[in-house]
Amino acid sequence: MQDFTTELAVLASQSLLRTRRVVDGPQGPLLQVEGRDELSFCSNDYLGLANHPAIVGAATTALQRYGMGASASPLISGHSAAHETLEAGLAAFVGMPAALVFGNGYMANLGVAGALVGSGDTVIVDRLAHASLIDGARLSGASLKVFPHNDVQRLEQVLARCKSGRKLVVTDAVFSMDGDLAPLAELAAVCARHEAWLLVDDAHGLGVLGPQGRGSLALAGVSGPHVLCMGTLGKAAGVAGAFVAGAAGVVAWIMQRARTYMFSTAHPPALAAATSASLTLIAREDWRRERLQELSAQLRTGLAGLPWTLLPSSTAIQPLIVGENAAARALAAALRAQGIWVPAICPPTVPKGTARLRISLSALHSGDDVARLVDALTALASGAQA
Known part of the structure; x- marks a missing residue:
C-alpha cells in the first residue's frame, strides 16, 4: 500500500510542504508558540475580538444554559433559541431579509452552490475565487466557467452566451x-441584466468594511433579491461558524437543499450566543476599523521601496510578493528567528511564481508592533542586497 513518503519528499524539495505550529493561550498580537512569545501577523482576528471579555462572557453564560454540543442537525433538534436569535441578528446586520447559520464557511459555500444549481445550470467563478467556491461549483453538477479576475466585461460576455437554466456567479468580496x-456594484448590475444569482463570499470584509462593519456589499451599496452574502464568523467576528443571507424564499430553499446544512450537527449554541455579542461590538466600536486603516497606512509607508512588491490593498490583508517558494519561506524563517510570525503563502494557494508573505493586521496591534516588522524587513532587504 502506498504510504506517500515519496510524494511528501517531493513537496519538501519544492518548498511546498505545509506544517503546523502549536499555539498555546488566547489569540492576540502576541502568541505563545511552542514555548516562546512571537509577534503575530498571521491571524484573521482583524478586529481583535477573539478574546474579548463580552464575547467570552456570552459564551460562558450560554454554556450554562445550553451545555456544549448541539447534538443534532438543525433540522432535527440542533437549532436552539441562540441560533434563532443569531440568524435574525445576522440578517439585520447585513441588511437582508433572512440568514441561515452553517458550521463554517467552506460548508456554507459547498451547500449554497449545490442548493441553487445543478445539472443543466451554469456556475461562473472569478479566477481567484476561494477554493470553497470552486469546489462548491464543481460538486454542484452544473457547468463550470471561469472569468478573468475582476473582469466585469468578460463576465458579461460569458453570461450573454450562456443558454443554460439557472446561472450563478460567485466571487470573493475581499480576495x-x-x-x-x-x-461588486458592477458585478451585481451585470447579474441583474442577465437574470443570474450573485453569491458574494465576504469572509474578509464582514466586520472590517462598510458602515459599522456591515460588510463589502454595504460598502458598495449593493442589494437585491438576486444577491446572496456568505460571511464567516471566525475572522473579524472572533468566534466560529458562517452564514448565508438573502431573500427569505431563497434562504428557505437553501435550508431545504443544502446537504452540508441538512446532514451536519449544528454548531454549538454557545458559539451562536458569543457571535450575537460580537455583532454588537462590531457595530458599536468604529475605532477598531479606524485603527486598522492607521496601521495599514503605517505599514505601507514603511515598506515602500523594498525589493519585494506590496500589493495594493485597503484591507487588513497586506500581501508582500517575494516570488519563488524557497525565497518566501526563507524570509518568513528569518522573521521567525526574530520572534515575528508572518506566514509564507505558496502554490497552489497562490499562482506559481507569486509566493508571498501574507501580513495580517489586527486592531490590537500597536504602532510599535508594525514598526518592529518594518524594521526587520528593511534590515533583511539590506542584507539580501549586500
Whole structure:
C-alpha cells in the first residue's frame, strides 16, 4: 500500500510542504508558540475580538444554559433559541431579509452552490475565487466557467452566451491572498441584466468594511433579491461558524437543499450566543476599523521601496510578493528567528511564481508592533542586497 513518503519528499524539495505550529493561550498580537512569545501577523482576528471579555462572557453564560454540543442537525433538534436569535441578528446586520447559520464557511459555500444549481445550470467563478467556491461549483453538477479576475466585461460576455437554466456567479468580496476588492456594484448590475444569482463570499470584509462593519456589499451599496452574502464568523467576528443571507424564499430553499446544512450537527449554541455579542461590538466600536486603516497606512509607508512588491490593498490583508517558494519561506524563517510570525503563502494557494508573505493586521496591534516588522524587513532587504 502506498504510504506517500515519496510524494511528501517531493513537496519538501519544492518548498511546498505545509506544517503546523502549536499555539498555546488566547489569540492576540502576541502568541505563545511552542514555548516562546512571537509577534503575530498571521491571524484573521482583524478586529481583535477573539478574546474579548463580552464575547467570552456570552459564551460562558450560554454554556450554562445550553451545555456544549448541539447534538443534532438543525433540522432535527440542533437549532436552539441562540441560533434563532443569531440568524435574525445576522440578517439585520447585513441588511437582508433572512440568514441561515452553517458550521463554517467552506460548508456554507459547498451547500449554497449545490442548493441553487445543478445539472443543466451554469456556475461562473472569478479566477481567484476561494477554493470553497470552486469546489462548491464543481460538486454542484452544473457547468463550470471561469472569468478573468475582476473582469466585469468578460463576465458579461460569458453570461450573454450562456443558454443554460439557472446561472450563478460567485466571487470573493475581499480576495484573501491579494487583499483587493471585487467590483461588486458592477458585478451585481451585470447579474441583474442577465437574470443570474450573485453569491458574494465576504469572509474578509464582514466586520472590517462598510458602515459599522456591515460588510463589502454595504460598502458598495449593493442589494437585491438576486444577491446572496456568505460571511464567516471566525475572522473579524472572533468566534466560529458562517452564514448565508438573502431573500427569505431563497434562504428557505437553501435550508431545504443544502446537504452540508441538512446532514451536519449544528454548531454549538454557545458559539451562536458569543457571535450575537460580537455583532454588537462590531457595530458599536468604529475605532477598531479606524485603527486598522492607521496601521495599514503605517505599514505601507514603511515598506515602500523594498525589493519585494506590496500589493495594493485597503484591507487588513497586506500581501508582500517575494516570488519563488524557497525565497518566501526563507524570509518568513528569518522573521521567525526574530520572534515575528508572518506566514509564507505558496502554490497552489497562490499562482506559481507569486509566493508571498501574507501580513495580517489586527486592531490590537500597536504602532510599535508594525514598526518592529518594518524594521526587520528593511534590515533583511539590506542584507539580501549586500
